[in-house]
Amino acid sequence: MNERIFRVLEFNKIVDQLSSHAASSLGKNQALQLKPLTDLDSVLEIQKETDEAAQILRLNLAVPLGGIFDIRASIKRSVIGGMLSTEECLDIGNTIYGGRQVKSFVNKLEEELPILVSLVERIEPLRDLEQHIKSSIDDHGNVMDSASVKLKSIRSSIRTYESRVRDRLDGYTRSKSAMLSDPIVTIRNDRYVLPVKQEYRGSIGGIVHDQSASGATLFMEPKSVVDLNNQLQEAFIKEKHEIERILRELTSHIAAEELFLTENVEVLGKIDFMFARAKLGQSMKASMPKMNDKGIIKMQQGRHPLIPIDDVVANDIEIGEDYNSIVITGPNTGGKTVTLKMVGLCTLMAQSGLQVPALDGCEMAVFENVFADIGDEQSIEQNLSTFSSHMTNIVEIMKNVNYKALVLFDELGAGTDPQEGAALAMSLLDEVIDRGARVIATTHYPELKAYGYNRENVVNASVEFDVESLRPTYRLLLGVPGRSNAFEISKRLGLSESIIDSAKGHIGVDSKSVEKMIASLEKSQRDSEKDYEAAHQTMLETEQLKRDLEKQWKEFEDKRERLYKKAEDKANKALQEAREEAELVIDEIRKMKTNANLKEHEWIEAKKMLEDARPKLSTKRDVDKAEPSNSTKDLKVGDTIKLLTLNQQGSVLEKVGNQEYLVQVGIMKVKVKRKDILFISDKKEFTEKHITTVKGSGFHVKSELDLRGERFEDASLQLEKYIDDVILAGYQKVSIIHGKGTGALRKGVQEMANRHPRIASTRPGVSGEGGSGVTVIELK
Known part of the structure; x- marks a missing residue:
């Protein structure tokens, strides 16, 4: 791309704005040298850099880039043997400190910033050199006594x-x-x-x-x-010589760190340049574009970067996908040239790593060349007419146009005979389109209004004009060619109706039909835009309603889960109290020993039945985990089920209807619907499980019980259950491990064992059994 295109599209003004956002001369110099890139990967990388800096700005954070200087010239002088001044040494010390501040700032951020993190990793702290400088030179550049x-x-x-x-x-x-x-x-x-x-x-x-x-x-x-x-x-001479010696020593220290200092400066300059690009985007309310190398441009509410936000009119524009050429017609001062410059300038900005002033999701293309013939560039010295000036530029453009180019023509074919100019404009457009380039052209020629309908990959567009106010609206209408509105404007300005009617009589039938068609298209465009806005608003309201419903449903689910948990806790508490009361009753009956015929193992079995009688409570999650076909499975007599309404387990007695069953839950017989029943297992499975549980109880009981670390209250409950289990298992001798400790647990275990009617004797463990830390129990 040549310098002329930067001047024509005013890219240099963007560069000037960019440089004003740099915090140091390092960033400013890089900004002033900014040029568009033509490689997609390079553009994607530089856009990612800008976006990372923009992420930090969106958090209202400021990177500490103050006090950083371009010290490369001083570093070079130190290497070749020159003596640096106190001001140069102080700038180097401040730059080292600034680099360390930037590194610390980035490392403290919690955002995912891979590019910035990799950059600051290259910054070397150089604390020794900084301390040497700061301990020798004060903030005013004077060598200190110290x-x-x-x-x-x-x-x-x-x-x-x-x-x-x-x-x-x-x-x-x-x-x-x-x-x-x-x-x-x-x-x-x-x-x-x-x-x-x-x-x-x-x-x-x-x-x-x-x-x-x-x-x-x-x-x-x-x-x-x-x-x-x-x-x-x-004494003054001696002072001068000593100061020179100190500065030469500092210079030598600086020269020794040349590589690290140079690397630090380059990294800090790049970071400053990144944030300058992000700040420019923020000031324009710009967004990061998606980049492609397919010539596709899609901008929603795109704005010209150099027109103030309060004054500019945003427009949608697309090219490169359904069509490769746009022909814009309409009156002068309507905004056609602004649209051309906006597309061209935003393309250059995107390829330079700058964000573009459009809505999020905009898409820009990477072109090898951007060509533009915009404005009246006639030269008195060269004796060139307007037409000759335009054609000189166009000839140069046609020499280099290919499928990787964006071409912008302003008033194509103007400055000569209308019929010849229109024919030349169509021929030029055909040639550029055949070469595969993307082209946007503006024109006054009515012949080009039909051009878009007769050519593939071409679409008409126009800039809207408000006849009532006699002012352009600067809105771009894609798919609608422009019309002159000369009669309407003349009438509004007071021209006699007889003259206007006479003028209309001179217009051919075809021209009248075209004008009516254009007016109809404009009305359809406005109506469709209104419908789109209404549909968009309805969609937004629907999405909000969906979010509200999802939120309310989640709150309902959470509340239901809390109620399930509360009910389960309450049931557990009631069951625990009932169990404790039953235990007391059993103990009392055992002590009374009024029933001589009642055997001990019957008491134990009764006690286990009491344990098994405790229903298994479940929450909503139990139901959620049931297999999908559970609610439709046909139940058989004897199947084990769970009644969801009571949260209790029972069995099926008989089927009494199409989807109704008579079930027994405890002592109750209840008629319930199938949807309220959760299938657990069939009758055969239940029987096998029950037999396995009873038959295998002995296989799961160990010959020793470890109570170490338990409180006596908990240990006594475990011991009592353990003795019941080993009696059922038929053990003759078991060991209770309680440890030595204070002896309280040992004493409690032995006292409880001595009171138990099925325990014949107890003794402390001997060597090899655990000694006094174990009590051996002999069973009757």
Whole structure:
């Protein structure tokens, strides 16, 4: 792309705006050198960079890029042996600090920012060099006393000499004030002097260093301070040499870090450039475009980047998919040229990594070349007419047009005979379209209005004009050719109707038909836009209603789940209380031993039946996990089911209707519908499971019980159940592991075992059995 296209489309103004958003000279220089890229992968990468920076700006965060300088020239001078000034060293120290601040800022962000993170990883902190600079030079660029021990000593002697000189000269100002123009001590040629009146030159004596413009005052150094001033000058020379030594040492340190410093500067410049692009996009309310190399442009509510947001009219424009050419017709000052420039300028911006002023989801293409013939470029010096000027540009364009080009023609064929100009315009459009380029052209010629209907890949468009206000609306109407509106405008301006009617009589039938067709198309366009807006609004309301319903349904589900849990907790509590009460009753009956014929294993079986009688409570999730066919499965007599309405388990007694069953739940017989029943297992499965449970109880009981770490209340419940299980399993001897500890658990276990009627004896474990940490129980 040549410089002319940047000037014609005003891309240089975008570059100037971009540079103003840079925080440092590094970013500003990169902005001023910005050029569009022509490789899709490169454009995609630079667009991602801009988008990452835009993400941070959307969080109202500011990257700390202040205090960063372009120190590359200073680094180069340090490498070739030059001595850097204090200001150069200070700029390098500040840039090192700024780089570390940027790195810290990015690393603290929680967003996914792969490009920025990879960039800041390349920044080297260089704390030693920064500390060396900051400990030697203050913020005003002066070498500090602390830079070296020798410098501190020299400056101490300078202050001593200055004090002595001033004290001696102050004596003159007090004792010989009449001989002085002013009773002050001043400096000439770096030496302390007195302003002596001309007539008292001999009375003071000494060296004259200067005189006033009138000659009435001489600036003299009295003989008594010459030696002190000499000593002071020698100290100043020593100070200068020591400062030079310190700066050369700093310069050498800087040169040693050349590679890291150069890398830091390049990274910081790139980051500043990224944020400058993002800030420009933010100021334009722009969005990141989707990029393609297929020549497809889709912009919803696209705006010209250089027209203020409050003044610009946004337009939709598409090209490259259903059609490759747009012919825009309409009156002057209607916005045709602005539309051309908007498409061209937004294309250059997108290929440069800049976001474009359009709605999210816009799509832009990467072109190898963008050509434009826009505006009247006739030259008096070259004696070129408007037509000749346009044709000169067009000839150059036609030499390079191919399928990877975007071509913009403004007033194609203008400046010559209308019939010849229209024919030439159509021929040029045919040639450009045949080469596969994307082309947008504006024209006044009525012949081109029919061009879009007679050619494939071409669509008509126009800029709208409000006849009532006699002003253009600047809205682009795709698919509708423009019309002149000359009669309507003339009538509104007061031209006689007889003249207008006469003019209409001179228009052919075909022209009248075309004008009526265009008017009908414009009306259809407006109606369809209104319908679209209404449909869009309805869709938005429907989506909001859907979101509200989903929210309410979720709240209902959550509430139902909480109620299930609350009911289950309440049932568990009631069952626990009932179990505890039943346990107390059984214990009392056992103690009474009133029934001599009642055997111990019958008590144990009764107790296990009490455990098994506890219903398995379920929540909504149990129902959700049931197989889909559960609600339609035909049930048989004896099948085990769960009655969902009571949340209790039971069995099927008989089928009493099409979808009704008589079921038994506990002692109740209930007639229920099939949808309220959850199938558990059939009669055969239930029997096998029941037999397996009873038959295999002994196989699952260990010969020892570990109660270590348990509280006695919990341990006693476990022990009691364990003894019941081992009695059923037929064990003769078991071990209870309680550990040594304080002995409280051991004592409680032994006391409980001694009270149990089925335990014959207890003893502590011997060596090999666990010692006193184990109690061995012998069963009857």
